[in-house]
Amino acid sequence: MSKRLIGLLVITGIFLICLILAAIFNIKIVLFFTTALFLALLGYYSLLTLAGLYNRLKGRQIPELDHYPGVDILIPAHNEGVVIKDTIEAMIALRYPGDLQIYVLNDNSSDETGDIVGDFADTFKNVHHIQVPPGEPKGKSRVLNYGLSISTNKYYCVYDADNQPDSEALVKLVATAEENEKSAGAVGYVRTINEKKNWLTRMISIEFQVFQLLMQSGRWQLFKTGSLTGTNMLVKRSVIEELGGYDPYAIAEDAELTLRITRAGYYLPVVPDSITWEQEPETLGVYLKQRTRWLQGNLYIVEKTLTEPGYFKGKLLVHSIHQLLVYVIFWLFLIISYVWFALGILNIFYIEYTYPLLFIWYLAYIVYTTQLFAAQATQRTFTPLNVFISVIMYFTYAQLFSYLFVRSLILYVKAKKNRQVIGWDKTERFKSKD
């Protein structure tokens, strides 16, 4: 265990002891402290919402380049037979004036993925079927590292195997990335192709519109910093080489790479008009599995942020604070409020207080729902059903976060204790209706 981690655990322990002592001797101090912190959190997210909305509404002209540099598209694929044909068709249909090579990185698929990709590779000159050699640790990061080793163009662009980008998506990313020398690449936007399938997919779609578009645009507007989205993301080869490639142990490889890119002083401009369409989980089981993996990936990043030096400087501070706000502070508040509520119901614990906590709860609800509305307005996805779903999302979908977080934390701590590598879990795909 590193000295830094030990120091961190000691500080956390002291903080918790202080909190318990304060609770015993003067609960009002705890209440004041948590209320102030929580209001600061809500104030920050309100500001991000307004900035994001402003950024989206003002619009932006994407420049035309005289020369478009070469781009390699990397598509990691493991048993993607259900979706890969649609994906490759969409890639071939991309309009790109420069050299464009499409690499499907077949990670030991045992279904018909290889045959389908082979047919395309035999037909089109710029489609390549790459068999990735088996190896450990399993996952997207290792596959992407292999893809980088066999491709050569100035930029590479990652698309998940279930993606169907708009034909102009890539050209917009490249044009934006080329605008500024300090750009490490550019990040597009991911929309849900099966949004109308059921309420769950609608909720996921609305959530994406908030966190991948509105919040991204808000951070770009306020701090000129963006984060990679895992798909529809363009990166300069020289930058990834400078950073030593992907961290093969990172499950949320996009978030992890974002931190390193920002730490190295590069920009990641956000291009909301570069759109790719992605399939999202249609059943709760698949959703829970996918999000547990994502949250474990984020816990890995929180650990890195707290245990490795250099994560609290410059623009990286915005990302590090965001990680800590969401995955440490917010979660802590959630647990405290649940425990408090339960103890109050059971008549075990009662605090005499003067703060308008009921109204603060309402404020939290309004800020959350406002974000959902704002994101939909910018995407013009407002429908009566979506408005209704937005109103109930706080009480339904958002509450899943607590369960998911506890589940991921337990699995993460278990894996750490047993010195296991957290495995990459593939998201189950669904056949789309033509």
Place this chain on the structure above:
Amino acid sequence: MNKVSVWQRFQMPFAASIWLVSAVVLLWLLQDTESSFYIMILFAVSAIVFFSVSDRAAFFLYILLTLATVFYFLYRAFAEGWTPGEQATGIATHFLFLLHLFALYSIAKYVYGYRKENSALKNKVQELQEYISEQGVLTKREFEKQSEIILSTMARHSERGYFIQVDLSAIRKTARRQALLGCSAVISETLRKHYDLVGKLDDQTIVYLLQNIQEDGFVIVQKRVQEALQQQIEEDAYNRIKWNIRQIEGQRSIEELLVIS
């Protein structure tokens, strides 16, 4: 013509009813308070602003007002030390206010939407052309229609031309649809715009018509088309393409050319 859904039919009256009812309830609730006058002014100003700006700007204002008022209510709750009962009343009042504003924004948005749709439809009617793609590849019906006019003119002037069928049926089934789109785009880009015609006959055949062209010219054009295709398509796939070339000598319809060939 698209059917108008029940919701589409009733959305305006529904939003207007909510706007009116929420305004009446709010004014009745706040009639004895000193702020009722300012609230009435706020309602009136919001209505004027929402209808005079674009729907996006109106929405930005709606969000701004939502957040500003909720934080203002919170300030009041802290400053006046609201009891849980007063907080509940504050929540209900604010929620009603949001409902009123949202109804107002919705009406403004519908009006803006209808205005924009009307103007877009007018433009669309003028521009409407039966292309299957932006590259100018025609549908079978449109190809037949346009080629009939060209063939008649050619026959009248005793001009020669060529009708070419590109059969992709031997290309692997999985990649065929994309190959068809890709090849038709390449052919269309290579030929003379607004003069030659390119169309899709069925799911595996592209056709193109070269008007007023002699044998020498045809050889040059055909070479250019084939080279462009070879740049995009793998050699093996290219070799699977079947070409059917027919010289036009007075035929007046595509059916005639297809039957003979």
